[in-house]
Amino acid sequence: MSVALPALTPLQETLWVSLTGRAFDRRQPRPILGDEMADEILRKSGYRNPELRWSPSLSVDVAHRAKKLDEVAERFIARHPDAVGIDLGAGLDTRAFRIDTPPTVDWYDVDFPEVVTARQRLIPHRPHAHAIGADLTDPGWLEALPADRPAVIVADGVVPFLAEDEMIALLKRLTSHFPSGEIAFNVYNKFTVWAANHYSGARFLAPLFKSRGFDRRDPERWDPKLTLVRHVLLTREPEVARYPLALRLWTRLAALSASFSRLGTTIAQYRF
Ligand SMILES: C[S@@+](CC[C@H](N)C(=O)[O-])C[C@H]1O[C@@H](n2cnc3c(N)ncnc32)[C@H](O)[C@@H]1O
Secondary structure, three states, rough: OOOOOOOOOOHHHHHHHHHHHHHHHHHOOOOOOHHHHHHHHHHHHOOOOOOOOOOOOHHHHHHHHHHHHHHHHHHHHOOOOEEEEEEEEOOOOOOOHHHHOOOEEEEEEEHHHHHHHHHHHHHHOOOOEEEEEEEOOOOHHHHHHHOOOOOOOOEEOHHHOOOOOHHHHHHHHHHHHOEEEEEEEOOOOHHHHHHHHHHHHHHHHHOOOOOOOOOOHHHHOOOOOOOEEEEEHHHHHHHHHHHOOHHHHHHHHHHHHHHHOOOOOEEEEEOO
């Protein structure tokens, strides 16, 4: 029996794309992320969308970028056991469960109030994990978070839904609120946004994009407190060994060129 969920807007409904991607990954013989909970949540929700069929580009890409962002959070928390963790536009992701945050860490999943209601109906309570129902562009929501602890902030599949001025304001609010920290997200450059508009599998997402795409160096220009410390090209990461054969061969070829690899999914990590 499926759980009754609030009506979601098309923007909020994008959460099903990444949740489905992680659930599909889990069902593969050699998963990249192996997120059992994503599969459970998808089944429990009763969500069905015949347009969201398994494809390597969906499950591999979504699972791989989630794994890299998990690693950013895990490494930061290992160095800062008193950290605050934030998942911006968390959807139905359960990163705090996946990385098993220690009780010394407070973890905040931020998304629209309707999404938070859906989370509360589908995801078990976890001590020290908090859901904040807010629009990321609203300046008020950060006030509820501690301001005296280092923060690790991740955004998975979220930045294209913010216009450039909204993204800049959000970054500045985050780097002003916390004394220090790291911010990481998957970059949507001009090519990614162009490709989303032209690739039939992503055409339903593209009209929701507010960003026209940006370069990994742009956030340093937008907010001088930010320094790019790592730019991960997924094509060159060890998880490629788990890709299905045809995609793996293609990715190995793409990995030979950094410029070409930058056209695919990349993770930018900044320190402040
Ligand atoms: C593609 S989904 C990704 C969800 C999640 N990060 C994941 O990986 O499963 C994008 C999410 O960003 C949220 N989002 C987009 N713009 C937002 C905003 N201005 N404020 C709060 N949430 C936002 C949507 O509601 C949605 O849950």
